[in-house]
Amino acid sequence: MLVIFIWPTVAEFFNWGSVSMTSKLQWRAAQHPSLGESLHWRQVETTSDLELHTQLKELIPEKHGRLNKLKSKHGKVELGNITVEMVVGGMSGLTGLLCETSLIDPEEGILFRGLSISECQKLLPAAKPDGEPLPEGLLWLLLTEKVPSNEQVDSLSKELRRRATIPDHVYQTINALPVNAHPMTQFATGVMALQVQSEFQKVYEKGIHKSKYWEHTYEDSLNLIAQIPVVAAYIYRRIYKNGHVIPMDDSLDYAGNFAHMLGFDNPEMLEFMRLYVTIHSDHEGGNVSAHTGHIVASALSDPYLSFAAALNGLAGPLHGMVNQEVLVWIKSVVDECGEDVSKENLEDFVWKTLNGGKIVPGFGHEVLRKTDPRYTCLREFALKHLPDDPLFKLVSDLYEVVPPILLELGKIKNPWPDIDAHSGVLLNHYGLTEAQYYPVIFGVSRAIGICSQIVWDRALGLPLERPRSVTIEWLENYCKKPAQD
Ligand SMILES: CC(=O)SCCNC(=O)CCNC(=O)[C@H](O)C(C)(C)COP(=O)(O)OP(=O)(O)OC[C@H]1O[C@@H](n2cnc3c(N)ncnc32)[C@H](O)[C@@H]1OP(=O)(O)O
Ligand SMILES: O=C([O-])CC(=O)C(=O)O
Numbered sequence: 001m002l003v004i005f006i007w008p009t010v011a012e013f014f015n016w017g018s019v020s021m022t023s024k025l026q027w028r029a030a031q032h033p034s035l036g037e038s039l040h041w042r043q044v045e046t047t048s049d050l051e052l053h054t055q056l057k058e059l060i061p062e063k064h065g066r067l068n069k070l071k072s073k074h075g076k077v078e079l080g081n082i083t084v085e086m087v088v089g090g091m092s093g094l095t096g097l098l099c100e101t102s103l104i105d106p107e108e109g110i111l112f113r114g115l116s117i118s119e120c121q122k123l124l125p126a127a128k129p130d131g132e133p134l135p136e137g138l139l140w141l142l143l144t145e146k147v148p149s150n151e152q153v154d155s156l157s158k159e160l161r162r163r164a165t166i167p168d169h170v171y172q173t174i175n176a177l178p179v180n181a182h183p184m185t186q187f188a189t190g191v192m193a194l195q196v197q198s199e200f201q202k203v204y205e206k207g208i209h210k211s212k213y214w215e216h217t218y219e220d221s222l223n224l225i226a227q228i229p230v231v232a233a234y235i236y237r238r239i240y241k242n243g244h245v246i247p248m249d250d251s252l253d254y255a256g257n258f259a260h261m262l263g264f265d266n267p268e269m270l271e272f273m274r275l276y277v278t279i280h281s282d283h284e285g286g287n288v289s290a291h292t293g294h295i296v297a298s299a300l301s302d303p304y305l306s307f308a309a310a311l312n313g314l315a316g317p318l319h320g321m322v323n324q325e326v327l328v329w330i331k332s333v334v335d336e337c338g339e340d341v342s343k344e345n346l347e348d349f350v351w352k353t354l355n356g357g358k359i360v361p362g363f364g365h366e367v368l369r370k371t372d373p374r375y376t377c378l379r380e381f382a383l384k385h386l387p388d389d390p391l392f393k394l395v396s397d398l399y400e401v402v403p404p405i406l407l408e409l410g411k412i413k414n415p416w417p418d419i420d421a422h423s424g425v426l427l428n429h430y431g432l433t434e435a436q437y438y439p440v441i442f443g444v445s446r447a448i449g450i451c452s453q454i455v456w457d458r459a460l461g462l463p464l465e466r467p468r469s470v471t472i473e474w475l476e477n478y479c480k481k482p483a484q485d
Pocket of ligand 2: 282283286287288289366367418
């Protein structure tokens with residue numbers, strides 16, 4: 001085994017601008033005990049072992065031991081107070097879930113196993129020198145905590161292609177829906193049809209020891225991740241390209257193949273798809289889709305059932321479907337004001353949206369309190385590859401115009417843009433103009449995070465999730481008690 005140590009502070013110095021190094025390391029130490037005792041050294045292991053499953057198997061007992069110790073030694077430690085506001089406010093601000101794969105800092109954004117997006121861009125294997133990270137590498141990182149080598153990613157790419165055979169009944173099931181059914185409806189239906197082959201369900205019915213749950217969850221998860229780009233591309237070609245299906249290219253990686261099967265072979269689009277899938281994959285455990293996947297899986301529903309449920313949450317316009325809404329909204333700006341819209345006219349349009357009782361799509365976040373770093377990452381990609389695209393210019397103008405207006409409302413916690421405010425104009429630039437399809441691409445990406453989370457849920461033996469709920473009357477009575485005044 002070859003072990004390379006990377007001194008992360010150099011990268012952090014460039015990435016984290018004004019925050020002092022000591023506070024960054026302290027912050028990381030508090031947020032990421034999983035990174036080990038010494039945060040000054042990040043261990044990037046490259047092993048000769050090409051088997052993802054083996055690496056995962058090695059890590060599980062260690063994590064299990066740590067979780068058990070945490071439960072027995074610190075089980076009663078309080079993490080904060082639950083307020084009435086949290087109970088009636090969608091549990092906003094409440095820390096109540098365990099998720100190993102990633103963690104959001106409200107200011108810094110998402111960290112995948114402790115690595116920021118720009119660190120992932122530097123460290124994860126790419127399809128070409130200085131290229132964008134391959135999602136297979138992110139999957140490996142989320143599952144094993146380790147940055148994989150090129151050979152490991154290449155081997156995982158091959159494994160995913162090998163697993164990507166779709167039973168015929170899946171296509172027949174999708175074909176039973178009207179062709180104008182929303183692409184997310186067709187996608188969730190396709191995933192449910194794939195469920196027929198769940199290995200977890202089959203072995204559970206026969207009876208297996210609970211220590212083996214994760215192995216079959218892993219099998220289902222890798223099969224699901226491998227198969228869904230094929231199903232998603234089928235749906236795209238069915239709806240928008242008269243059903244002319246493009247087969248997988250055995251020389252291409254996961255995201256490159258997805259773009260290819262959709263009908264896009266421009267090398268820049270392939271790179272964009274690799275970046276897109278990587279940064280959309282995971283956003284800790286509490287977002288609607290991941291949380292749905294987690295709670296459904298906590299009943300020992302298999303990964304297909306859990307992911308199909310998650311997709312139905314992602315299909316909501318306040319979550320994954322907002323990427324569709326953003327492009328539709330931006331195009332309505334163009335329809336009404338033209339491409340060369342002035343900032344004053346843009347302000348008027350934003351106010352008109354708000355005064356009509358509607359949200360400005362792509363702005364605001366439950367957890368983030370700064371511009372989503374995924375937005376910044378897409379913006380940097382656009383500045384590099386499509387600086388003159390008129391819709392990109394419009395997105396940049398909205399970045400200036402919208403936040404001050406939202407702040408004027410006086411109630412919004414975070415006026416900054418999130419990932420969805422940007423992703424659509426990039427897809428649109430490369431010719432994928434059908435906004436209704438955008439949540440499906442998000443869904444394909446999110447499977448990587450959700451399935452990794454569910455594999456770890458089963459590996460750690462996490463229990464059924466079942467919080468208590470109370471009525472308004474119960475809360476009123478509770479608040480009347482003298483001690484609560
Ligand atoms: C991948 C993702 O899922 S990222 C999120 C994508 N979603 C969007 O972009 C949709 C637009 N944004 C929103 O609706 C919200 O900001 C959410 C759902 C993301 C977060 O909601 P909350 O945590 O409730 O935000 P917050 O506490 O700041 O909201 C306070 C008020 O401001 C409103 N508000 C928040 N964001 C916006 C917005 N973009 N446009 C108009 N009003 C907004 C809320 O609706 C709420 O109004 P209310 O008190 O009358 O009900
Ligand atoms: O974290 C959230 O609540 C929403 C989000 O940005 C995501 O799921 O990617």
